[in-house]
Each structure stands twice: as structure tokens, then as C-alpha cells.
Amino acid sequence: MFHQSTYFVGCVGLMIVGLYTMLTKKNLIKVIIGLSLFETGIYLLLVVVGYIQGATAPIFSRTTGSPAEMVDPTPQALVLTAIVIGVAVLALALSLTIRLHEHYGTLNLRKIRGLKW
């Protein structure tokens, strides 16, 4: 339907929005949201890389299933792994954020300067 570069523009756009959020926002929670957006863009990119125009999901069933009409399964497996890694990082980041808030009473990164940046 679309030229393939259209998809790339979408993925890269998400990544850039995430990176922009990470670079400019002061609040740590917003930085983590930016990180999450950035990672989402990457997952989309991985899926798009394995996409074939007009092909279906790589799942056989009794009625359908010809290997020629399926998309590449490997990037989907990679995305699964990458998402789980992203979740783990997110959980750890949020727990560290809670601890940081207990120590400083704020999440403003301009005010958290116990160590030299």
C-alpha cells in the first residue's frame, strides 16, 4: 500500500520524539517516558525490517498456511526479547526513581546534583 520508507519515517519519528524528550525535559519521570518512547520506535523498526508487503503472520493453521506468504519470524522473536529487556530496564529505572525521590525530595534533574555531572 505504502512505499516502505513511509514506515521508516514513522519509526524514526517515534525514536526522535523520545530522544528529544530525554534531552530537554527536566523531570526524571519524563526522561524515562522519553526512553520508553525511544525504545518503542526501535521495536517498530525491528518489526518493519522483517515485513513483507502483503504477507501474513508466521502461524500455520489447518486452513491457511503457505510459507511463501508469511513475514520473516526472526525479527518478531527479536522484538519479543527487546520488549522484555525494555520492561526490565523500565522497572529498575522506576525503582531507582523512587529511591532518588526519597533522598532528594524532588525529581528535577537540575536540582539533583550531589555528584558532578
Added chain:
Amino acid sequence: MHIAGMIAIGIGVLFLFLGSFGIVRLPDVYNRLQAGTKCTTFGCLFAVLGVGIVEPAWFWKALLVSLFVLLTNPISNHALGRAAKKSGVPLWDGSVVDKSRDFPSYANTEKL
């Protein structure tokens, strides 16, 4: 059959759109919850059922999905609204009636 399903999906999409429009336009939390739940529950119901009608093999699954939407959406809405009221989010100035004053458990939430 196909056309009936498509019409059902269309109705669902229309209500979902109205619901999201309401979330943007309405003045306070309670009104937005109203738009966000009533319209989306109804819209979701029709959209899912429409899919079930278009694709008859999925009808029973679609029915089950719509049943769960019908069950969970109001509960979550209730929890959100109650939490908002308990933590003292004020009503819109133009609100007409506030029944929660009649219940003792909501009595001292206004001043927060």
C-alpha cells in the same frame, strides 16, 4: 451480513470518536469520565460485535470479549471517579448536583 456488520462497526467507531472528543472538550474529571466510559463502552461493544458479525467464525469469541468489556469498563470508571472524589478533585463550577454530600464517607474530602 457483511453490510450489517459494517454498519455495527461504523456505529461503534462513531461513538468511540464522540467519546474521545468528549474527553478533550468536557470541563472536569467527572464529566470526562462519563464521556470516556459510557461512549467507549458502547462503541467498543458495537465494534467488537460488528467484527463478530462480519466474520461469523469469531462470533462467540467476540461476544465474550464484549461481555468482559461490559463488565470491566464501568468498574474501572467507578474506581477512577471514586479515587478522584476521595482525593478532593473539585467539581466543575457549573455542576448542578452532587449526591456524594449525602454519604458520610465522602464528607471531609472537599477541603483537601
Added chain:
Amino acid sequence: MVAVLLIIVPLGLAFAMPLFNFVSKRIAAYLPIAAMVCNLILSILLLPSVMENTRIVILGGLPPPLGIHLVAGPLGVGLSGLISLVGLAVSIYAWGYIKQGAQDKYHALYLLLLSGATGAVLTGDLFNLFVFYEILCISSYALVAYLGDRNGVESAVKYLIQGSVGSGLILVGIAILYGMFGTLNMAQIAIHIDNVDSPALFLALVLLVTGFGVEAAIFPLNAWLPDAHSSAPSSISAILSGIAIKVGIYAVARVLFTIFGVAVVFQYVLLLGLATLLIGEICAFSQDNIKRMLAYSSVGQVGLIVFAMCIATPDGVGAGLLQLVSHALSKAVLFLGVGYLVARSGSMSLSSLNGIGKRMPVVCFACVVAAFSLVGLPPFVGFAGKFLIVRAALAGKSIFFTVLIGIVFLATVVEGAYFFRMVQTLYFKDAKRQIEYKKVPASASIPIMALVVFIVALGVYPDVLLPYLKSAAADLLNKAGYIKEVLG
């Protein structure tokens, strides 16, 4: 086939940690020691046989281009031996050192960190490398914040954010490579990469090097390192400086040499390494906090290793690897020793350590030996490393390298200056206040002294290591040989 146990044993013991806790809480501290002893023995047993020909370990029942596989070559097994040696020393040290917090969780995370490092150096699949690299990174984020104090948490947050952006970039690079070649096998990518000339390839190279460079702390990606290394518990600082950075360097080297093998880029990375060296040493010179000083010194040493590797001759890479071994041993000793010095004096500033050398002779002696080794004085292993680097750089007789070696010497002088200042503080200044010094427990002094013995022994007989370094360098540089060994 045995090489897979190098990864599985620590992993399985870490998984079983909660079950062992039901039996007794005290078992947790012994598990890392057991796993590392097992790994060390396995690596030493494997090393002679993989020197002759690289073993390919198939995983999941499919031969290399299709499934994931491990490459048990001289470089991988050698590095895993180094990891288990330093890991063993640090785990014995941690047995007496870690007394607060959730100790069983500390030991589980520590085991996972080491298994991640071992997996990263052994694997032959690009995405698998990423996964093990993430295991290493995420467990080190958690370990840096282990004590839960202000500095630890703050530096862990910084480390986490920079590290996860880095790993995101790696993933983009992997996506591009997979899109272009339809495979994740490093050897197969290396075959195809010569036939394609595309800007996307250059982009993938930049993204991968940037991503792995965050862990390797190559300038300008080293902002997290001084904070994280100085705020972590000392045993973790030792393992981060000794092992984690090395895995980053290994990954960068693997990407540069084996996958891409483009000679044009080496010079830029070489200059980056030089910049890292200079900046690290100069920043270390201006520090008063001793752990920060050691952390910046790690930055400088990373620069030196990257510099040596990017000379891209077998001699240069071998010298870089020797320097890598030397830095892993010396920096582990320094951080472990300084951990007790700091714990006894109660402050990290250099001035509080005045005259401590007379009170704690063993630990201070070990620190001095390690410091001299890092500066490059004979007869320690650091001398051999630096000597070989200089020889390799001057082998081509080009003016470019002569100038660069001059800069390296300058950095070494700076390095010598602050390490001698440290030695002067430890021994030749009078203590301002008298503190009751408790004896350092044997669980700390034994691993430290064992590593010191290695530093001295390898310094006196560097010839023992040279054949291994030679074949490891060939493993890294010989792209065609690697492809042939993996794909048959």
C-alpha cells in the same frame, strides 16, 4: 560442547539462589566462589585445545548460520578465564566485605553479572551478544545502587539512562544489519559486508560502536563512569573496572575488526582512544577523592587499550590485550585494597589516608604494586604491556605514530604523578588523627595478594602469556579465518 557450561553454571546457580536460601542464608556467599572456581578450571582446561582450533558450540540443534552458537576461540576462552579469575578474587573478598543490605540478592546479581560477561565474550551471534551485554549492564545498574545511599542511587540513574540509550542504538544497528543481510550470525554478516557499499552500513557501524562504547567508556561517552565506579561498593567498583569495561572493549573490537573490518575507521577510533587517555589521566590528576581518581584512571587506561588495539597489527592488538589483562588485575587490586582503606579511615578523600601505610601494611603494599604496574614500572605486568604497545606503534616507522606515542608518554607521566602522590600520601605523610585500625580480614588480603602475585609473575615472565595473546589477536584480526572456522 563443554563451553556452554561456562555460562550455564553461574546462571543456574543464580536461579537456584532463592532455594538455597531456604536451607541456609549463609550459602549465598559461597555460590559465586563455587561457580567461579568451576569456570576457572573449565577455562584453563579448554584453553590449550581451543588454541589449536576454534570450537563451535551449537545451541538449539541447528548449525551456525541458522541457530545461535558460541565461538570458543582463544580470545573468548582466554577472556572468560580472566573474568573468572578476577571474579573469583572479588567474590572471596565480597564474602567478608558485604555485610549490609540484602546479601543473597547481592550475590545473585553478582553471579548474573559474571555470567553475562562470560556469555558476551563467547557468543558468535550479534543479537545474543546484545542480550548478554544487557544482562551485564542491567545487573551492574542494580549493583551500583546496591547500598541505596544518595550517591549510589544518583549515579545508578545516570548510568542507567546513558546505558539504555546506548543499548537502544545497538538495537537500531542490529535492525539495520538484519534488514540488509537477513542474518544475525556475525560470520555471515562479515561475509556479506564486503560486497555491499551503502551509507546504511556506515550508519550501522557508527551506531554499534557508539552503543558498545558507552559500556567501554570511550570519550565522549564516559560521563557515567567516574560517578558509578566511585559510588558503588568497592567490590563492585573492582568488577566494573576490571571486567565490565573490558567486555565493552571486546564488543567494540569484535564489531570493528571481525564484522566490519574497515581500515578507514581505525584511525578515528585510535584518535578517540588517545583523547580518552588524555582526558582520563588529566581528570584523575585533579581529583582528591581516591575512588574517583581510580575511576578516571580507568578511563585513561581504556583509552590506552583502544589506542593499542586500533594500531590494527597483530602486535598492536596483542599488546592491547596484554594491557587489558594488566589493567583488569591491577585495577581490581587497587579498588579492593582502597575499599578497606576507605572503610577504615571513614572518608574517601586522599588527605584522610595520610600515613595509613604503616597501619595496614599488606593492603597498602598491594595497592602500591598495582599502582606501579599501572604506571608501567618494571618488573610488573604493566611494564610489559606498555612496552609492547610502544614497540607495536613504532614498528611501522611512521611519523604519525611517533607523535602519538609522545602523547602517550605524556599521559603516562601524568599518571605517574598522581599515583606517586597516592604512594606519598599512604606512606610518607603523618597521620593527622589517630584511629584504631582493625586488622583486615583474611578474606580480603588473600585474594588481593593472590592478584598481586599474578601481577608480579606475569611481569617477570610475560612470555607465558605471549602465545595466547598472539592467537587471540589472530582470532580478532583474521576475518577470513574466523569466517572459515564458524561456517566451515
Added chain:
Amino acid sequence: MRILISCVLLVILSLGLVFALEQAPFGSNQIDNADKPGRFYLNQGMEKTGAANVVTSVVVTYRGFDTLGEVTILFIAAIGLGAVFHSRKKVKRYEKEKQSASLILQTGCRFLFPLIVLFGTYVFIHGHLSPGGGFQGGVIIASAFLLLFLGCEEKKIPMKSMNTVESLAGIIFVGIGLAGLYWGESFLENFLPRGMDYMLLSGGVIPIIYIAIGFKVGAELAGIVAGLIERNP
């Protein structure tokens, strides 16, 4: 100033990415080559493993080592959370204002909890036949526990047995891998018979591994949720 610099940086990065991606020959024309892993998995995965969902057979057997690493990473997150929160003082601020959930929410949660667990179990048991699998099923089960945390505060989650489940599931995964090494030829090899196509008992070790992963992920994510909630579990 900061915004300007970051904008310039990002514009350069995005232009570079888009241009580079535009020129790269991506997707369909690459996978058609028969010796490429993706094509091989599609053509032969079903016959070799017996799993109708090709993604599952890739995740669990061909790239099973990645999955082991992935499970490990979640495990690290769960332990790391515990380690980071260990030295935390107990938070008293919210205790006195805390109110129990309303009757509607409690009833709803009690009613939905077994259904969600059932659905999660369905998803991870049928991972080799339909979309889904251990991770997805585990996440659904963890969401049931999240509901329990929100709705029925008086119900305590047995964290000790959760830890046991987590640990046992991990050991089973590693043990199956080692069994593959022992009876087959390589770690994580599919050494069981592949069974009847499209039936529940097919795919050799895949369902066993996915059940272990489902339990492990469910327990770990429930532990993470419990750790992140202010109240001490």
C-alpha cells in the same frame, strides 16, 4: 539553548537515519534467499519442531539461548528491585489516609481474578499453536495480581512461594536445556518427539519451556509490581 542544540542534533540524526534506511535494500528481496535463517524457519520450522506458531519455535528452540538471557534479565530486574528497596525505610505517609477499595471494586476483582489467571494460562499453554506464549501469558497473570493489589488489599500475596516458583521455573528451563545436551547433541535441543500437528501435545519441549517461562514471568512481574507499590509486601 539546550533545546536548540538538541534539536539540531536530532535533525541530523533523523535525516541520517531516514536517508540511510531509504537506500538500504530491506525486507522482501533479502528473505527470499533460501539459505537465510528466516526463510529456513518458515520452510522447515513446522516439520522440525511441530509447532504451528513459527515465532514460538524460533523463540524457544532456534534462538532459545536469547530467551534464556531474556528470562535472566527479568530475573535481574526482580532481584535488583528487591536489592534497591531493601534498605528503604518503611513509608508511613500514606498509611493513615489509606481507605479500602469500594465494594464494587472488591467484588469485581474477586470475580475477575480467576478468569484472568485462566486466560493467562490459556495463552501460555497454547503458545506453540496460536499467537501468545510464555511472556504474554506471564504478563497477563501478573496483571491479575496487580488487580488483586489494587482491589483487595487485605489479601496478602505469598511472596515466599512466589520466589520458589520463580526459582524452580528457572531451574526447569536450564534443566531442559541440559537434558537436550545430554540426550541430544546441543544445549536446548528439542529432544522430545514432535507429536501431532495442531494438537496441544506437540512441539516437543516447546510447551514445557513455555509453561516454565509463563510461571517465571508471572511470578517475577508480580514481585516487581509488589515492590513498586508503596506498601511493604
